Amino acid sequence: MSLQERYLVDVDLTTVSLYTARCLVIGSGIAGLAAALAAARKGTVFLASKCEFMESNSTYAQGGIAAALADDDTVELHVKDTLEAGGGLCDEDAVRVLVDEGRVRCQELIDMGVHFDRTDGKIAFTREGAHSRRRILHADGDATGRAITTTMLEQAKRNPNIHLLENHFAMDLLHENGVCYGALFLDTNYGRYMRVEAEFTIVATGGVGQVFRETTNPACATADGYALCFRAGAELKDMEFVQFHPTTLYLAGAPRFLISEAVRGEGAYLINQAGERFMPRYSEKAELSPRDVVCQSIFKELNSTGDTCVYLDLRHLDPALVAKRFPTIGKVCADYGLDIRSDPIPVRPAVHYMMGGVATNLNAETTVKNLYAAGEAAFTGVHGANRLASNSLLEGLVFGHRAGMAEPEKPGPFPSGRPRKSLSANGARLDVGDLSASLKAITWRNLGVYRTAIRLTETVETLKAWSRYVLAEEFHMRPGFEVQNMLTTAQTMAVSALLRTESRGAHQRVDYPYTDPSWQRHSSVTISDFEQ
Ligand code: SIN
Numbered sequence: 001m002s003l004q005e006r007y008l009v010d011v012d013l014t015t016v017s018l019y020t021a022r023c024l025v026i027g028s029g030i031a032g033l034a035a036a037l038a039a040a041r042k043g044t045v046f047l048a049s050k051c052e053f054m055e056s057n058s059t060y061a062q063g064g065i066a067a068a069l070a071d072d073d074t075v076e077l078h079v080k081d082t083l084e085a086g087g088g089l090c091d092e093d094a095v096r097v098l099v100d101e102g103r104v105r106c107q108e109l110i111d112m113g114v115h116f117d118r119t120d121g122k123i124a125f126t127r128e129g130a131h132s133r134r135r136i137l138h139a140d141g142d143a144t145g146r147a148i149t150t151t152m153l154e155q156a157k158r159n160p161n162i163h164l165l166e167n168h169f170a171m172d173l174l175h176e177n178g179v180c181y182g183a184l185f186l187d188t189n190y191g192r193y194m195r196v197e198a199e200f201t202i203v204a205t206g207g208v209g210q211v212f213r214e215t216t217n218p219a220c221a222t223a224d225g226y227a228l229c230f231r232a233g234a235e236l237k238d239m240e241f242v243q244f245h246p247t248t249l250y251l252a253g254a255p256r257f258l259i260s261e262a263v264r265g266e267g268a269y270l271i272n273q274a275g276e277r278f279m280p281r282y283s284e285k286a287e288l289s290p291r292d293v294v295c296q297s298i299f300k301e302l303n304s305t306g307d308t309c310v311y312l313d314l315r316h317l318d319p320a321l322v323a324k325r326f327p328t329i330g331k332v333c334a335d336y337g338l339d340i341r342s343d344p345i346p347v348r349p350a351v352h353y354m355m356g357g358v359a360t361n362l363n364a365e366t367t368v369k370n371l372y373a374a375g376e377a378a379f380t381g382v383h384g385a386n387r388l389a390s391n392s393l394l395e396g397l398v399f400g401h402r403a404g405m406a407e408p409e410k411p412g413p414f415p416s417g418r419p420r421k422s423l424s425a426n427g428a429r430l431d432v433g434d435l436s437a438s439l440k441a442i443t444w445r446n447l448g449v450y451r452t453a454i455r456l457t458e459t460v461e462t463l464k465a466w467s468r469y470v471l472a473e474e475f476h477m478r479p480g481f482e483v484q485n486m487l488t489t490a491q492t493m494a495v496s497a498l499l500r501t502e503s504r505g506a507h508q509r510v511d512y513p514y515t516d517p518s519w520q521r522h523s524s525v526t527i528s529d530f531e532q
Contacts, residue, residue: 031375031396037403061145086384225377239358385505
């Protein structure tokens with residue numbers, strides 16, 4: 001018998017309100033919004049978010065969105081930078097779609113009314129690590145994601161074909177024999193179940209940050225989409241590749257708030273406790289090296305000095321530029337007593353972005369019929385082993401749009417009356433807060449920047465043991481379901497990380513420190529692997 005649950009709850013669907021739409025989109029970040037706006041051209045759309053619509057990783061994106069729009073830039077250069085950063089694991093066809101269509105989609109954002117920052121009337125591009133050109137569009141200084149999602153959400157609200165469901169948690173996809181028919185929701189406004197049946201369903205639920213103790217991600221990033229699709233039988237790819245952001249605020253009691261890579265793009269240095277700039281010792285591109293290189297360099301520096309953090313130093317930059325470009329970062333740091341124009345900012349790497357995900361083709365189709373995925377939840381192949389900075393909003397925009405434009409064959413009504421858990425609840429008393437803390441602790445310790453077979457094996461075994469009773473439990477509130485999703489997703493990550501016996505990009509194995517050409521391929525995991 002499976003240790004994974006096909007469904008989280010046993011529900012008699014005849015007792016649950018039914019809504020129908022042409023398209024169901026789960027998630028309200030940039031990918032979900034792009035998908036909904038595209039799908040609404042051809043029919044009704046339900047756009048559901050488990051929390052408030054503006055609460056997504058996209059909203060908190062600071063640095064910007066990369067697009068080859070500057071006069072001195074080309075599609076070829078952006079493709080080249082993306083492939084180089086990806087450590088040999090990017091799928092070039094997908095990268096070409098990303099970069100090429102990205103230009104069109106960004107122009108559409110401008111036409112929609114997103115006010116990207118300008119100098120003398122022309123778009124002001126900034127630079128980030130591993131980009132050979134200044135090609136990052138930004139808005140309101142360092143509040144790019146908020147500017148984009150606000151505008152897109154306004155468009156969605158005005159669109160008569162789009163029905164918005166806030167505080168609707170997607171419990172499970174309705175699926176049978178490899179076909180998806182929609183999803184079952186817990187409407188947390190009223191504490192009741194409801195279901196939406198749709199011709200096609202798009203999962204755009206964001207990333208995994210909350211699986212780890214230290215993350216830049218908001219509380220909603222609980223890995224739901226990976227687990228939803230995994231339970232429905234979809235293939236997940238490259239789940240071992242999770243990206244750490246090199247510079248997150250490191251102060252006792254403060255969240256691991258992102259200090260954008262654009263800060264280094266505008267010239268900030270990384271210094272150690274002794275005030276020495278150390279990145280040039282580790283890499284030719286210094287502070288503007290790819291993210292994996294900067295993270296590893298910071299850890300090497302910390303190991304050699306014995307310190308717990310390094311610092312971002314902006315003191316040599318024009319204070320007026322710093323205030324104009326980084327108002328959000330300046331405000332948050334000021335809340336903790338730091339003036340970023342005169343105080344070095346204490347920073348340390350933290351989990352930021354999932355590069356693996358639900359396997360999709362160039363049209364955002366998953367391996368389950370009528371089921372699509374886009375954004376951070378999806379694996380499109382564009383990021384490889386290490387995502388190029390600011391390619392993530394772009395990916396959500398481009399592949400969200402592609403998903404929304406789908407025209408799949410209609411699946412008909414959901415044939416099954418009752419989603420079934422494969423194990424019955426065992427009545428164990430579970431402390432969800434303790435489970436979540438225990439999970440975050442083990443992933444942070446064993447699935448972090450440096451990994452070993454011993455630690456990964458321990459993680460796989462421990463998570464498997466916890467799953468036996470945690471997944472059997474039938475919770476009634478969102479936090480319980482989220483813990484189940486995080487546990488399932490963490491298992492897929494640990495299994496994949498153990499399997500990949502090499503170091504590449506963000507996946508660093510202390511026991512396999514070199515890149516192995518025979519591993520220049522994607523890892524894959526499905527629920528049937530767990531059932532053997
Ligand atoms: C940042 O502003 O550093 C984050 C941008 C990204 O993750 O691509």
